[in-house]
Amino acid sequence: MQRLKDDRGAVSVMVALLMIPLIGFAAISIDIASVHSERQQLQTGADAAALAIAQDCARGNCRTPRDTAQQFLTANTIDAEATAGVVPVPTPSSGRVSVTGSGIREHWFAPVLGINETAIAATATTGWGAPTGGRAVLPLTFSLCDFRAQTGGGMPSGTVRRTIYASKTAGANGCTGPSGNHVPGGFGWLAANSGRCSVANRINEVLWSDPGNSVPNSCSDADLIALRNATVLLPVFDESGDSGSNAWYRVYGYAAFRITGYRFSGREWNSSCRGNERCIEGYFTRFVDLSDDFDYGPTAPDMGASVVALLPR
Numbered sequence: 001m002q003r004l005k006d007d008r009g010a011v012s013v014m015v016a017l018l019m020i021p022l023i024g025f026a027a028i029s030i031d032i033a034s035v036h037s038e039r040q041q042l043q044t045g046a047d048a049a050a051l052a053i054a055q056d057c058a059r060g061n062c063r064t065p066r067d068t069a070q071q072f073l074t075a076n077t078i079d080a081e082a083t084a085g086v087v088p089v090p091t092p093s094s095g096r097v098s099v100t101g102s103g104i105r106e107h108w109f110a111p112v113l114g115i116n117e118t119a120i121a122a123t124a125t126t127g128w129g130a131p132t133g134g135r136a137v138l139p140l141t142f143s144l145c146d147f148r149a150q151t152g153g154g155m156p157s158g159t160v161r162r163t164i165y166a167s168k169t170a171g172a173n174g175c176t177g178p179s180g181n182h183v184p185g186g187f188g189w190l191a192a193n194s195g196r197c198s199v200a201n202r203i204n205e206v207l208w209s210d211p212g213n214s215v216p217n218s219c220s221d222a223d224l225i226a227l228r229n230a231t232v233l234l235p236v237f238d239e240s241g242d243s244g245s246n247a248w249y250r251v252y253g254y255a256a257f258r259i260t261g262y263r264f265s266g267r268e269w270n271s272s273c274r275g276n277e278r279c280i281e282g283y284f285t286r287f288v289d290l291s292d293d294f295d296y297g298p299t300a301p302d303m304g305a306s307v308v309a310l311l312p313r
Contacts, residue, residue, distance in 0.1 A: 035105050035118050038079060042101040042122035045076035047310060049084060050099040050126035051290070057092050058128040058288045058306035065090055069099045079103040095298065096311075098125040125311045130302045131254045133202030134294030137232055138259075139190040139216050140280065141207065143182055144238040144252050145175035147284070147303065156284030156304045161260060163272070164188075165279045184243035187213040187278065190235075197223035201235055201251055203300055209247035213278045214265040224267055231258045231287050233294060233305050253301040254294070256287030 049072035053065045069084035082103035090097040102121040142164050150162045176182055189210040190199045197219035201207055210216045215224070234257050237249035261270035261281035273279040286304045296307035 034107075035120060038077065038103065038105050039120045039122055041077040041079070042073070042082060042103060042120060043124065045073035045082070046084075046099045046101045046122045046124035048072040048076055049101070050097060050124040051308060051310065053086070053090060053097050053099065054126040054128045054308045055288045055290075057090050057094070057097070058308055059286055060092050062090050062092060065097065069101075073099075073101045077101070077103070079105075095129050096125065096127045098123055123313070125313070126308060127296070127311050128288075128306050128308045129296035129298060130300035131233060131289070131294040131305055131307050132297040132300045133200075133205070134233065134254075134307075135198050135200045136190075136235055136254075137198045137293075138227060138234065139192040139197065139199045139210065139219070140188050141190055141235045141237050141249050141251075142188055143175055143240075144236050147236050147255055149175060151284055155302075156255070156286060158258070158283055158285030161281060161283050163279050163281050164257075165273075165277065182237075182240045182249075183209060183247035187211075189214075189216055190249070192216045192218045194218075199235075203251050203253055205251050206248045207235065207237075207251060209245070209249065211244050211247065215267060221267065224262070224264075224269075227259050228269060229258070229260065231256055231285060233257075233287070233289065236303065253303050254305050255303045256285050256289075256305040258282045258285050258287075 049069040052072055053062065053068050056063050056065075056068065065086045066084065069086050073082055073084045082101055085100040085102070087098050087100070088094065100121055100123045102119070104117050105120055106117045107115060146164065151157070181187060189212070191208040191210045192199050195218055197216065199207065233254045235251045236253050236255050238252035239250040241248055259280060259282045261272065262268065263271035263273040263277060263279050265278065271279065271281055273281070284304060287306070289305065289307045294307045296309070
């Protein structure tokens with residue numbers, strides 16, 4: 001019996017000796033997981049903050065970037081002490097901003113090992129600028145002359161409904177010759193990519209005309225319906241030439257246009273155009289594109305459209 005009592009005492013000593021490594025394993029499994037979780041929260045907050053600041057700057061007003069960063073960081077983390085830093089202080093023309101979220105994670109078990117807390121941080125960098133190329137979801141182009149005439153030569157206001165004529169009835173603004181078209185036989189439609197109601201293009205690229213005033217064959221009713229009340233980036237050309245199926249347009253830049261009506265051959269919605277008039281109606285607007293459809297760069301002309309993107313870490 002004495003031997004059994006001695007064994008029980010040995011077990012107690014063994015448990016006591018193993019308690020510290022057991023707590024150490026808890027520190028590894030729980031505290032480190034908590035650090036990882038909070039770092040992910042900081043990263044989400046930094047990403048959201050950088051995108052929000054970039055959108056403000058792309059619209060021409062960076063407002064209060066540090067306040068914006070702190071607001072998004074606080075909304076995305078459970079650490080009430082998390083703080084945001086913004087470098088550099090952005091301007092509409094800077095085209096880049098980095099947001100860093102930082103905090104302190106206090107541990108539950110690691111203090112047994114002499115580690116009371118861990119400093120954590122996450123950084124997100126966002127860039128913005130005028131689009132340099134991408135996929136236009138409507139294979140239609142119009143002239144820089146028309147854009148300047150309809151916006152008064154400046155940035156779009158987004159408040160005045162405009163009509164872009166795509167037929168020989170264009171004739172307005174003094175931007176075309178007697179035929180009312182920029183190129184004989186061309187009405188602004190572009191040769192769409194195979195099987196798609198869209199065309200991939202870049203600034204300074206030459207695009208070929210889809211002659212006639214009918215919507216390209218690859219554009220279905222469903223494609224046009226999907227564009228109702230949507231804002232799209234349309235290529236604007238500054239040079240054109242030749243005629244018919246050989247007609248071409250040189251891409252100058254991209255303007256954002258919110259579609260509120262259209263009248264094409266056999267397809268019409270909410271339009272004020274009548275008779276032989278073919279047109280698309282809506283308004284030019286400042287627009288920030290967050291999709292992956294367009295690239296941006298410093299060489300593109302600013303026509304009110306901007307692209308915002310998170311940059312690689």
